Amino acid sequence: MVDLYPPTSPYDSGFLDTGDGNFVYYEQLGNPEGKPALMVHGGPGGGAMRRPTRAWDPQAYRIIRYDQRNCGRSTPHASDPAADMGLNTTRHLIDDMERLRRHLGIERWLLNGASWGPTLILAYAQQYPERVSEIVIQSVMTSRRSEIEWLYQGAGRFRPEAWDRFREGLPEAARDGDLLAGYARLMESPDRSVREKAAADWLAWEDAVITGEPNGVPGMYSDRDIDARIAFVRICAHIFSNGAWLEEDQLIRDAHKLAGIPGVIVHGRHDMGCPLQTAWELAKAWPGARLRIIEDAGHAGSDAAGEVLREAIEEFKNRCPRSPGRHREPSKT
Numbered sequence: 280m281v282d283l284y285p286p287t288s289p290y291d292s293g294f295l296d297t298g299d300g301n302f303v304y305y306e307q308l309g310n311p312e313g314k315p316a317l318m319v320h321g322g323p324g325g326g327a328m329r330r331p332t333r334a335w336d337p338q339a340y341r342i343i344r345y346d347q348r349n350c351g352r353s354t355p356h357a358s359d360p361a362a363d364m365g366l367n368t369t370r371h372l373i374d375d376m377e378r379l380r381r382h383l384g385i386e387r388w389l390l391n392g393a394s395w396g397p398t399l400i401l402a403y404a405q406q407y408p409e410r411v412s413e414i415v416i417q418s419v420m421t422s423r424r425s426e427i428e429w430l431y432q433g434a435g436r437f438r439p440e441a442w443d444r445f446r447e448g449l450p451e452a453a454r455d456g457d458l459l460a461g462y463a464r465l466m467e468s469p470d471r472s473v474r475e476k477a478a479a480d481w482l483a484w485e486d487a488v489i490t491g492e493p494n495g496v497p498g499m500y501s502d503r504d505i506d507a508r509i510a511f512v513r514i515c516a517h518i519f520s521n522g523a524w525l526e527e528d529q530l531i532r533d534a535h536k537l538a539g540i541p542g543v544i545v546h547g548r549h550d551m552g553c554p555l556q557t558a559w560e561l562a563k564a565w566p567g568a569r570l571r572i573i574e575d576a577g578h579a580g581s582d583a584a585g586e587v588l589r590e591a592i593e594e595f596k597n598r599c600p601r602s603p604g605r606h607r608e609p610s611k612t
Contacts, residue, residue, distance in 0.1 A: 286331030304352035305345035313341040315385045321394030324514030326351030339596040357510035364517045393417040401530040413595045414542040419558040421530040422523035441487035448480030459520035466513040478512040492577025534564035542568040543591035547576030
């Protein structure tokens with residue numbers, strides 16, 4: 280078992296100006312001269328974790344984590360109805376990753392993330408394979424419409440009472456149509472009470488999907504402050520109701536573009552939110568990827584899943600030369 284490292288706090292933080300009115304928060308931890316690794320959070324709209332990271336060797340890695348557009352500490356925040364969701368698409372988010380890489384003077388970096396994170400990681404790596412050294416992903420979602428339909432409708436076969444409540448959160452006229460589009464409309468309401476209720480109804484469903492899994496955590500999604508809940512749901516509904524602007528099967532179809540990039544895919548056998556089939560298909564299509572199926576895990580992971588992830592992070596830390604990119608002076612925020 281890989282031991283956890285001492286807690287590591289950021290040595291640098293700042294806001295990346297995207298040039299269109301958005302400012303993306305980022306921070307760096309570990310060794311400024313270490314191997315760069317970008318942590319890509321889930322959600323979409325979940326925000327980067329704020330607690331100290333302990334899975335990464337702070338002497339070997341230069342860890343970068345950031346809040347994707349309109350969530351976490353990035354501005355404008357999606358809880359503000361004035362925030363323009365038209366500027367939050369998969370294309371914008373990929374461009375932000377590449378803009379951040381250039382801003383930090385990094386030549387290549389390891390990419391790590393879970394759930395929605397792998398959608399962005401795969402889309403970015405397929406466009407910029409020369410900028411990616413390795414990939415470590417967990418609880419994989421590629422945002423195919425079939426996956427989105429499963430999460431917000433098909434999984435209702437196992438939680439029919441919770442799914443009925445999710446559906447009934449919409450106006451009656453919208454309940455037999457596109458549920459995600461219906462929620463996206465509610466999340467654009469100028470009435471904050473409407474947005475708060477829609478966010479609560481959406482997150483209650485997300486919680487229900489995960490709670491019944493091995494190691495499921497009650498309130499896993501709804502246990503955040505009200506503005507974070509509103510932003511999370513507004514971004515999720517916006518992106519998923521548009522199929523993440525990806526062609527169906529695009530990320531699996533184009534996985535051959537990842538040839539030469541070593542990857543570890545960690546997926547729980549009992550993942551109700553993102554069923555194992557997607558990770559299985561991705562591993563078959565991605566030359567050089569290794570799939571590790573964790574028998575006691577669902578979407579929330581497990582100790583065994585955490586150990587496998589840490590093993591991959593340890594394996595890759597000395598795999599290739601560290602980035603020769605310039606070293607930035609820490610910025611002040």
